[in-house]
Amino acid sequence: MGFTFAVITCSDKASRGEREDLSAKIITDILLSQGFINVFYKIVPDEKEMIKEAIIQAQKRGANLILTTGGTGFYTRDVTPEATLEIVEKQTPGISELIRYETGKINKRSYLSRAVSGIYKNSLIINLPGSPKAVKECLEAVLPILEHGLNILLENERECGSES
Numbered sequence: 001m002g003f004t005f006a007v008i009t010c011s012d013k014a015s016r017g018e019r020e021d022l023s024a025k026i027i028t029d030i031l032l033s034q035g036f037i038n039v040f041y042k043i044v045p046d047e048k049e050m051i052k053e054a055i056i057q058a059q060k061r062g063a064n065l066i067l068t069t070g071g072t073g074f075y076t077r078d079v080t081p082e083a084t085l086e087i088v089e090k091q092t093p094g095i096s097e098l099i100r101y102e103t104g105k106i107n108k109r110s111y112l113s114r115a116v117s118g119i120y121k122n123s124l125i126i127n128l129p130g131s132p133k134a135v136k137e138c139l140e141a142v143l144p145i146l147e148h149g150l151n152i153l154l155e156n157e158r159e160c161g162s163e164s
Helices: 022-033 048-060 080-087 093-104 108-112 132-163
Strands: 004-010 037-044 065-069 117-120 123-128
Touching: 004 022, 004 048, 022 037, 022 065, 022 132, 037 048, 048 065, 048 080, 048 117, 048 123, 065 132, 080 117, 080 123, 093 108, 093 117, 093 123, 093 132, 123 132
Parallel strands: 004 037, 004 065, 065 123
Antiparallel strands: 117 123
């Protein structure tokens, strides 16, 4: 594929070093095996402004795909979807719907996810849960459509960039 990606872990415990970041490792391993290139990784606490800042940094580093992990549930401090929605210029609800639908076949609790996805400049952002098992299931659900979506996004970026 040759696309670039970033992983942003949104977790108070992981940011304090109280929990190993297993979900980011799973994301990275899966995407590297698919030919993606990792250009950014960061752990941030469950703070909306810090999540937004990390997304912007990832985009500036050239990430075509930005995956967040964590902060998509019902806990008071789960604010990853809200931070993402403040950044995205276009929402891509079908991606999050596909993830919930496919993973809902495995575990009905998937439908409790508040995860969102969208486009920010030339990057596709997808919120994933914090659970390592759920992250793997979510990525497996969305991998078949990623190449096509990213090709369209980057083709559009090349066309717009060539007109300037």
